[in-house]
Amino acid sequence: MNWQKLEKELQKLSLEDRLAQIANLAQASEIAFSTSLGQEDQAITHAISTQKLGYRIFTLDTGRQFQESYELIDLTTKKYQLNLETFFPKTEAVESLVKEKGFNSFYYSIENRKECCGIRKIEPLNRALKGVKIWITGLRAEQSENRSQMPMFEVDESRDLVKFNPLIDWTFIQLENYLNINKIPQNPLHKKGFISIGCAPCTRAITEGEHPRAGRWWWEESQKECGLHK
Template identity: 65%
Template sequence: MTDITTALANKPIVEAIQYLLEQYPGAVAFSTSFGQEDQVISDIIWRNHLPVRVFTLDTGRLFQETYDLMDLTMARYKQPVEVFFPETSAVEKLVAEKGPNSFYESVENRKECCGIRKVVPLNRALEGVKIWITGLRAEQSENRHSMETLEWDEQRRLYKYNPLIHWGYDEVLSYLATHQVPYNKLHDKGFVSIGCAPCTRAIEPGEHPRAGRWWWEQSHKECGLHG
């Protein structure tokens, strides 16, 4: 990992991705949830014609605004986005046994739902991938403060490349405005971190960016994709 970390040091994002594509041809993928950070990375990839595989997870509980943005983004860039869904049988079993809103009842139930709808489909999407590009930023949540630009994911046996990890929120907004990148209209209504509709609310001024995710819990606000 030292060699690849050294090679990426101080490289602009486009050059870094080009290097990773050269080192791992056909095995570089970017996961987008169509959040602001992910829209920045998608624009960088497609604007520079980088042959990175782009995919998203459709949990079946997303906001209509997210689907609208997905449609707009695909029309704007005319590039394919692979969509991974949860396993039908697993969702059917969960809802039949615990109802459609079991995630409100306990942290364990919420993590079970996230596992079925997000983590399992993600693991399928990442099969054969050596470099997983993410839109993570350090200031998004406490457990991301210590993350580096390049990390080794031991569980999935791949590298995570986090090109925006040290970006500030203002830098993200500036990029979107400068390049006129489409974004989720919920961001204009106080939604910063957008996930599934039943598990996301707008935040108040001064609240932490992740306060709108699983707001009824006091535990750390992660779904299992990144921790």
Template identity: 65%
Template sequence: MENISTALEGLDPIAAMQYLAAAFPGAVAFSTSFGQEDQVIADMIWRANLPVRIFTLDTGRLFQETYDLMDLTRARYKKTFEVYFPETASVEKLLQEKGPNSFYESVENRKECCNIRKVVPLNRALQGVKVWITGLRAEQSENRQTLHALEWDEQRQLYKYNPLINWSYDEMINYLQTQNVPYNKLHDKGFISIGCAPCTRAIEPGEHPRAGRWWWELSKKECGLHG
């Protein structure tokens, strides 16, 4: 890992992803949730025609605005991306036993839903992947402030590359504007971090960017994808 980290030093995100794609041919993948960070990275990958596989997770509970952005992105770049759904039997069992809104009842129930709808499909999507590219930024949450551009995911036995880890919110917005990158219209309505519709709300001025995710919980605001 040290050799790769050293090789990436001083490289901009596009050059770094080019290096990783060459070092791990056919085994570099980017997971997008169509958030602002992810739209920046997708634009970089497609603009530079990098050999990086792009996929997304459709939990079955996404906002209509997210689906609209998927269509807009396809039309803009004339590119496709892989879509992974939860396992049907697991979702059916969850709803039959606990109903459609069990995630509001306890942290355990919410994590169970996230695991079924996000984590299991993600692990399936990452099979055979050596480098997983993500849109994490240090500013997003306290537990992400200690992350580096290149991390080793022990559980999944792969490298995780975070090209925007040190980018500020303003830098990200500037890129979207200058490159005319399509984005989710919910961002204009106070939604900063956008996930599933039942679990996301707009934030008030001065609130933490992830305050709108699982707002009824006081615990660590993560779903299990990144820890």
């Protein structure tokens, strides 16, 4: 497959058409969308659900989420009649981490934070992606320096799949317009300055002029990534 050629073709299309086109690349059961209920993910959930494309939709529950995030899950699943799969970290791994390093070890070093993300997010993600050929994400180039050069399609050799980023070239203004026009449910924390929402202990609101991901792992200087999207 010539992924660059396909990307050029899809760039001319709407989000709905981009998502519908990939149905030709694999069976619906082999196409999965991972949602963290952020604004980008809510837009994609709307586009998949209203077209009844039949792709798998799943989320990761780290056990440290905001209450507002859980409420948004209930609202979204009800509105779109979703069969939302939820993947949790392995109990034994979490118990071992807490016993050895406490509940808040992630504050003390980048290594500790990545260890926590590995247990609570990456391992469950890898389980969720077993048997998947096309992995849909809500990544946008504007979100971070690390994502600025990402293409619409990426071959993930370690997981033997292709990652599809249908919103990679969208601006935040485009996203906001889409959400408002389609009356898509959003996390109320967004209006309080929480642009990028992760685990509650690891996310703060940003101030005017700060980068959208400045509120993630706010106590450290890093690429603001957990490892899900290397």
